[in-house]
Amino acid sequence: MDEMGAFVVMGRGLGLQAILYRLVELHCDTNHLIFLLNTSKEEEQLLLHELAVRGVPRLPTVINNERDAQERAELYLIGGVLLVTARILIVDLLSERVPIEYATGILVSNAHRVTEVSNVAFILRIVRQRNKRAFIKALSDEAPALTNGFGRIEKLMRSLYVRNLQLWPRFHMAVNEELHQAPPQVDELSVALSGHDQTLQRALLEAVDSTLRELRDVSKAVDTSQLTVENALFRSFDTIVRMQLEPVGTPAWARRISITAPKLIHP
Structure with missing residues (x-):
């Protein structure tokens, strides 16, 4: 240092x-x-x-x-x-x-x-x-x-x-x-979801997928390739969405996205 x-x-x-x-x-x-x-x-x-x-x-x-x-x-x-x-x-x-x-x-x-x-x-x-x-x-x-x-x-x-x-x-x-000189020993344990948990998980994923599809449809002027359900599972996804779709910068940039997109980001 x-x-x-x-x-x-x-x-x-x-x-x-x-x-x-x-x-x-x-x-x-x-x-x-x-x-x-x-x-x-x-x-x-x-x-x-x-x-x-x-x-x-x-x-x-x-x-x-x-x-x-x-x-x-x-x-x-x-x-x-x-x-x-x-x-x-x-x-x-x-x-x-x-x-x-x-x-x-x-x-x-x-x-x-x-x-x-x-x-x-x-x-x-x-x-x-x-x-x-x-x-x-x-x-x-x-x-x-x-x-x-x-x-x-x-x-x-x-x-x-x-x-x-x-x-x-x-x-x-x-x-x-x-x-690499001292690799850790990892013991991975997993617990199966209960029936109710699986139902809730499917419902959440369907809701996320539906919201992302709508975001992609109303934001064709910007790059939405990262707006996928898989990426939504990571903590950084919220930052990615805001950087792509929030109207930051010049007014010209703000006009590139639909007014529906901010409402989907901030329901």
Whole structure:
């Protein structure tokens, strides 16, 4: 990972959390001031537990609304890795309680959730204005979430203030070689559907097929080859439908589809 920062996107199940744990472990001493943003309480608990199991002598400090302003200011001066909510950090940054000019860097977990108007993006903007040397490292394993909308990656990287994008899908040569060295043992179990479940399944598939046929009939001006029942079984299908049929862009584009299509997408 680039020393000044990067946005790392990995395939799900490839060990992104292990990378985050290692990054935190490397900066847990008081010689650094690191902020870890965008984590849930459950993720914080898992992180603290994993580092405790590894025997890390100084665990990250959790900063939440249970600590008053004076205590938070003292913790910022001590340093180490701080798990702080974005809302509290914004207040402390604007109140100048945080010695942000001495910060070593920012770690952003679940980076796919960051938007241009989010608290995390606002924090990163302030950090970059006051500290040009601090690194920003953002992590995500939700690649499908980065395909929604036009220019999603570019907008997200601007919000994260990073220029280096690192993609590590499962088909990456280095990842593929590593996975083949220790192939998993898979035990597949299947449970037969009951009679009522099979009836319900057939009814749902017939309804989907009927809706897709109607969509194809009223949207002949655009590519509808992907609108099939088989593709409808995947989570990304909703995104595919919206990208193909929603009237985004110029008014000319909007006139290429029937007014019936949006009603089928949003019944």
